[in-house]
Amino acid sequence: MSQHSSLKIIQQNAFNSPIKGRGTGNNIAGRFAITEVELDESDELIAELETSSIETQVRYERAKSIISRNNSPDVPFRQSINPYKGCEHGCIYCFARPTHAYLDLSPGLDFETKLVAKTNAPFLFEEELAHPSYRCEPIALGINTDAYQPIEKQLGITRQLLEIALAHHQPISLITKSTLILRDLDLLAAMAEKKLVHVAISVTTLDNDLKRLLEPRTASGKTRLKIIKALRDANIPVTVLVAPVIPFINDHELEAIVAESAKVGTQSIHYIMLRLPHEVAPLFKDWLEQHYPDRADHVLQRIMDMRGGKLYDSRFGKRMTGEGIFADVINQRFHLARRKYGLDNHRLSSLNCRNFSVPTKKGDQIPLF
Incomplete structure (x- = not known):
């Protein structure tokens, strides 16, 4: 076995306890991994890895x-763009974690520390908009991983994509939990004037202690409310996603999040129940046992109650909301709160595809690096 591959296997097995600023210390093998090796915990290399800081690495x-x-x-869009693979926000529940297995990386710690940036995304975007077969319809930006995660501050790929969308009147919908979106208020406001943009802000919890455990490198719930207000003050259409709703962890906050979101001017609000596809399930179980050992079994049992006796149900129509008594109770509570705070009949206006203009030429993309 080569030195490189040995180190890789050590890294996949060394971290099994919480790491400050990271969603998980577990670097479980992806579902496509051929070999999994257990190493002696007394190994000196493991000890060195356990005490070292875990820095973010970016591949271009x-x-x-x-x-x-x-x-x-189940989703309100047919087209999407993800400028990044992996996400430094470190949300333990992220449904996109399993995609890292396709890169021969772990959906665990690797997902939040070994990122990929698509440096030619702006060039490809303009090229694909110019393709004779392209038909304009809204594009969702940053769905698998947040388009405004920390590395966007240096790379600016998302901003370039928005500039192209504005230039060609291509409608965009965004979802984020980052304050970095406010950097692009100028572009978003200009797009909003032309009915070219919708923004969704994910609000998971208003409890900052829970936030630090659940989604460590994200803005606090109160800060996200300020983001919503700033966007609305700029006349940018905003919806809130209470996502994910986790039984016995944050479900008690449902009404409070609806109420606070209404106060800052959100135009619509929706919720999504916790989803645990593929490797997310063992990662979440490990997180529960570390941070909430007193209720871990209750949480998992309630999830299974909503998923037909399993931790995950991938069926369309069920995977976002679950089914059964508890899922029905959550649904009723949500709709009562939405009605109480005047959001039950609110819908964002349709995005405008009528003024789309085909790029006249491909042009040469200036390399980022």
């Missing part, structure tokens, strides 16, 4: 295409 990739398409009836 020239992607082959940038617009992805789906036919899922």
Whole structure:
């Protein structure tokens, strides 16, 4: 075995306790891994890894295409762009974690420390908009991983994509939990004037202690409320996603989040129940046992009650809301709160695809690096 591959296996097994500023210390092997090796915990290399700081690494990739398409009836878009793979926010529940297995990396710690930036995304975006077969419809930006995660501050790929969208009247929807979106208020306001943008802000909890454990490198709930207000003050359409709702962890905050979101001017609000696909399930179980050992079994049992006896149900129509008595109670509570705070009939206006203009030429993308 080479020195490089040995180190990789050590890293996959060395971290099994919480790491400050990271969502998980578990670097479990991805579901496509061929070999998994257990090492002696007394190994000196493991001891060195356990005491070292875990820094973020970024790999720069020239992607082959940038617009992805789906036919899922559970999501309100058919086209999406993800300028980054992996996400430094470190949300333990992130449904995108399993995608790192396709990179031969762990959906655990690797997902939040070994990132990929698609440096040619702006060039590809303009090229694909100019393709003769392209038909304009809204594009969701930053769905698998947050387009405004920390590395965007230096790389600016998301901003370049927005500049291209504005130039060609291509409608965009965004979802984020980052204050960095306020950097682009100028572009977003200009797009909003032309009905080219919707923004969704994810609000998981208003409890900062819980936030630090659940999604360590994100803005606090109160800060996200300020983001909503700033966007609305700039006349940018905003919806709130209470996501994910986790039984016995944050479900008691549902009404409070709806109330506070209404106060700062959100135009609509929705919720999504916790989803635990593939490697997310063991990672979340490990997180529960570390941080909430007193209720871990109750949380998992309640999740299974909503998922037909399993930790995850991938069926369309069920995966976002669950089913059963508890899921029904959450749904009723949410709709009562939405009605109470005047958000039950609110919908964002449709985005405008009528003025889309085809790019006249591909142009040469200036390299970022």
